[in-house]
Amino acid sequence: MNKANKAFAVLAAAMTVSIAACGGGSPEGGAAAVHTDKTANDNAECQNTIPKKGVQKVTVWAWYPAIEKVVDLYNETHDDLQVCWTNAGQGGPEYTKFNNTIKAKTGAADVIQLEYEAMPQFVAGKEKHLVDLKQFGFDEHKADYTEGVWNGVTMDSDTGIYGVPVDLGPFVMYVRQDVFDKYNVKVPTTWDEFAQAGRDLKAAGYDGYLSDWAPNGTAVNLALFAQKGANVYQYSASEPDKVGIDFNSKGVQDVLRFWQGLVKEGLVDTTDANTTDWNTNMLSGKYACYVQASWLTGYIQGLDGSDTGAFRMYKAPVWDDATPDVNQGGSAWAVTDQAKDTEAAYKVARELFGSKEAQQIGVTDGGLFPAWTDMLQSDAFKDMADSFMGGQKVNEITIPVAEGYRGYSFLPFQTYAYDEQVKAFSKIVKDGGAIEDNLNSLDDTLDKYAKQQGFTVE
Template sequence: MKTTSLLAVVSAGALLVTLAGCSPDVSAGTSTDSAGGDAGSCSNTIVNKDAPQVSVWAWYPNINTVVDMFNKSHDDVQVCWSNAGQGADEYAKFSTAIAAGTGAPDVVMLEAEVVPGFILQDALVDLSEHGADDVKANFSAGAWKDVSSGDSVYAIPVDGGPMAMIYRADIFAKYGIAIPKTWDEYAAAAQQLKDAGGPFMGDFGSNVPAWFTALMTQNGQTAWDYDSSDPQKIGIDLNDAGSKKVADYWQDLVKKGLVDTKDQFNTDYIGGLTNGSYATYVSAAWAPGYLTGAGAGATGDGAEWQAAPLPQWDPANPVSVNWGGSTFAVTTQAKDKDLAATVAKELYASDEELQDGVDTQTIFPLNQKMLASDAFADTPVKFFNGQTANKDVYIPAENAYKGYTYSPFTTYYYSELTKSMVSIIDGSKSGSESLDDLQKTMTDYAKAQGFTVK
């Protein structure tokens, strides 16, 4: 296996989307005690100074509050938290520490999609050997599959992104648009809006490859056949008939001028959502937190956002998909792996800690204790003008999610898929042709990295 080449790709940056605000960057210090923590490098207060410390890298906006809650409630272990950057910035530092054999934290926050790449670098501990089953029942089967490979478990889920369609009820009412239950109905509504001189129905930006992957998965794509117990073999299927149908569908919407093609996650796009340039935002459960945080009032004057289930290809066989989500993993540099596993399992897991995340609209929790609580399900969501969106839309979507098998080279795949999306948008290739080329590119790449393609 050419792990050196793969390491370089993982380190290069993952084109991973920031889902929420980022805490200031605080460099992690060198571990000094038996569990890897160093009070001098902590960005938080150590409450029980006699307890062993576990160093943690994480970037949740409210992680400092959650760490304080954890430390106040634990006499057996204390978290020494640092922010080593968000997403790709943290991953680059983590990869450097892996290559150097030192400098990694005991516990690291990772998006689920990058976990297999770090498994391949021998950077993560198999938590099935450190009590992962103790908390398995706290999560849906889909959430657990996202962090598993075969019989092994490499991270503990914390938050996720069950997908839905949020829409401007005021715009729908103005133009007499019915809530689309299928993608055919979505296209018809888009045409109705255009014919009436209304706004775009939505957006197909080239910088959201994880979003596009989720939509292709909804129509049957099983892109990767991969198991870390047999790490040199991989199956790749990116140009199946269902995926081509999705690619051609969105290209048709673009050609007809029914959806915009702006890159997402920037001020122009947020402004468009605010001022009514888009009738829908096909997104995930973290969208309200993102829009209110990044948009600072993305509701706009008179805007009435509501949530609805994601449109389906076959309403008789609905499929739930996920976009985004983070985990806690134990690194192979952790000196006390059992203690580090305790932190991975219990940080951001108590009722109090989860509730803070919900209250601040930071996360959509995957812990079933929270999802099953009346307080979470029945709470009116301010962003959705009092709609009980969790109960109506997001909890059913999460519980119906079956999980996903990620590839060990998500970084490179997203980079190449972005190029394919650009060709779909500019019409230089059909959607089907773009996916055929992507299939060849990824197959050739896997072989060049030393994989046997099944």
């Protein structure tokens, strides 16, 4: 989800674990263990106050905004279980902590928040450290979630379900409407129009940039490639020792050539995202537009000087009528193989956001973009006005994208892959390097690393 996704590659430096290193409590055959100890958490320490004493506890690690309110609501409305919540870190720090508990074979929470891109790591190899929720009948709830996030928790497998989806990040375009209006330039709907809008703005006297291509971008590039039909990574939880890596394809080449050209024309900046300079450029109108996940609103509207009301949201530019809807980010609840009472942990994972009231807290107080089909289909959600976007009903833009997203794969060593992506793409787009040579080198580097970690590369 939002800020955690942006920090994923930086924060999760210690996250990658090789197949050979995967240890823990999973039984022979790879399936995560099922436990039934109802008293093991009696003395567990919680960040929240447990209102009902003498009731079985389920421990949860999470960093969702407003999660305290969601946990309090759950505990107030449930007499059979109580949630014992801890913020174990946002994104990478939590994953590192989970990795440490895997090595120690103790210390993990029963339920943890995981981004979809982080999940493959914990089901790869000889043992699975996330519980398959299909055994509890969770497959019967497929229709409750969008297709894309369901793909995220099944990881291209029809044999197991490893999380309860919560949110996602529909890919959209943020536009400084005041800039486009001032210079009488049409807001682009295609990537060809996007490039032309930059030229038109420049010709009209605009002294900023059309947009920014951030060298530290990670998942945003996967979304851009997916729009071209290039799913560069392949991974299935049903074949946890195999990965697919394919960067040097025509789709990837086309996307990088497009952005490289815009940078060479001086139409697009190359400032790292989420830095002080980038924040200033976004809020000052130096960038006329920016393509990113819908959760970016929650980030920029919290910056100093961000209450301008100058932004509007549009559908992301497309290549043609066949361009698919894509996504960036999102996360789910996963039950760990160290859960003290596995079925109780599943119930908590299923029910924490199981009520309309809890979902509303997540959306309004937490800024989550919901993965729940009932909310996406509701008039109340569709008609929500965003004051930061000048009162625009932005969900009229985001809902179709969320519903149209079909999902794509991540690797069990996504952090390492992101780091190598950043190096290769920066050489291409920012420095004007040879596209095919750098993509071949990236493929070779990732292939070699995958094999070193014990994976078969297809």
